[in-house]
Amino acid sequence: MKNKLFKIVTGLGLLIIFLSGCSTESEEKDNYEAIMENGKIIMGLDDTFAPMGYKDSNGEIVGFDIDLAKEIGKRMDVEFEFQTIDWALKETELNGGNIDVIWNGYTITEERKEKVLFSSPYLDNSQLIIVLEDSEINKKSDLKNRTVAAQQSSSAVDAVMADESNIIETFKNGEIVQYPSNNDVFNDLASGRSDAIVVDETLGRYYMKQNKDVDYRVLDEDFGQEEYAIGLRKSDVKLKEAIDENLADIKEDGTYDKIYAKWFAE
Numbered sequence: 001m002k003n004k005l006f007k008i009v010t011g012l013g014l015l016i017i018f019l020s021g022c023s024t025e026s027e028e029k030d031n032y033e034a035i036m037e038n039g040k041i042i043m044g045l046d047d048t049f050a051p052m053g054y055k056d057s058n059g060e061i062v063g064f065d066i067d068l069a070k071e072i073g074k075r076m077d078v079e080f081e082f083q084t085i086d087w088a089l090k091e092t093e094l095n096g097g098n099i100d101v102i103w104n105g106y107t108i109t110e111e112r113k114e115k116v117l118f119s120s121p122y123l124d125n126s127q128l129i130i131v132l133e134d135s136e137i138n139k140k141s142d143l144k145n146r147t148v149a150a151q152q153s154s155s156a157v158d159a160v161m162a163d164e165s166n167i168i169e170t171f172k173n174g175e176i177v178q179y180p181s182n183n184d185v186f187n188d189l190a191s192g193r194s195d196a197i198v199v200d201e202t203l204g205r206y207y208m209k210q211n212k213d214v215d216y217r218v219l220d221e222d223f224g225q226e227e228y229a230i231g232l233r234k235s236d237v238k239l240k241e242a243i244d245e246n247l248a249d250i251k252e253d254g255t256y257d258k259i260y261a262k263w264f265a266e
Contacts, residue, residue, distance in 0.1 A: 032238035044085040044099035048181040051206045052105035064263040088153040091115045102231035107155035117234045121227035126201045127159040133215035144170040146195035152178040156198040159223035
């Protein structure tokens with residue numbers, strides 16, 4: 001009986017090891033060939049992140065990243081499918097196979113490098129501090145005991161957290177108030193619930209230009225410079241190489257400049 005039980009337990013153990021090995025092999029598979037055969041790349045985005053990728057008044061997904069993706073898709077002979085995701089779960093969606101790339105003003109950070117494979121950088125950015133025009137806040141040190149808001153799981157939060165002066169400890173309640181979208185963040189400032197907000201420069205300047213009914217002011221100080229890139233599964237090296245090659249071509253032949261001018265004319 002003991003020998004029989006031992007064989008059963010041993011057999012189950014070997015089965016678990018075998019299945020674990022299969023799972024790891026699947027997760028580490030380069031999906032380039034399958035994607036090219038299917039002719040589709042699923043792109044995860046936050047559809048409120050103007051002007052990078054957002055839903056316009058007609059319900060259509062548009063933006064700088066969208067135009068760039070469409071151009072690369074045309075050159076790779078694949079179609080990009082734009083899928084709205086919960087931005088707080090973006091890496092989970094990617095590594096779970098629900099999307100193939102994260103491409104929506106996605107900032108390169110050391111923490112994210114541990115989870116995803118980044119393409120070559122394609123756009124510079126910074127993290128602005130924005131207040132209302134009549135605010136008494138003029139510099140970072142004026143944020144002491146103030147309510148500061150940013151988008152949940154965004155690079156804005158990462159930038160504040162990484163500040164060498166540990167400035168977050170001086171904020172009201174020692175925290176950043178976080179909202180699901182940057183629209184919520186701006187609304188919080190406009191309503192007076194927050195004293196200041198931290199947002200990507202690309203989004204912040206575009207939003208203020210489109211919403212001139214509120215008087216905003218950008219502080220001279222910010223929370224640092226950064227770069228946007230496309231996030232891929234670490235196993236998808238061939239897909240990264242194909243995207244990088246086409247990004248380089250688009251920059252070299254002037255197509256990138258035309259797309260840039262369309263969305264960042266000023």
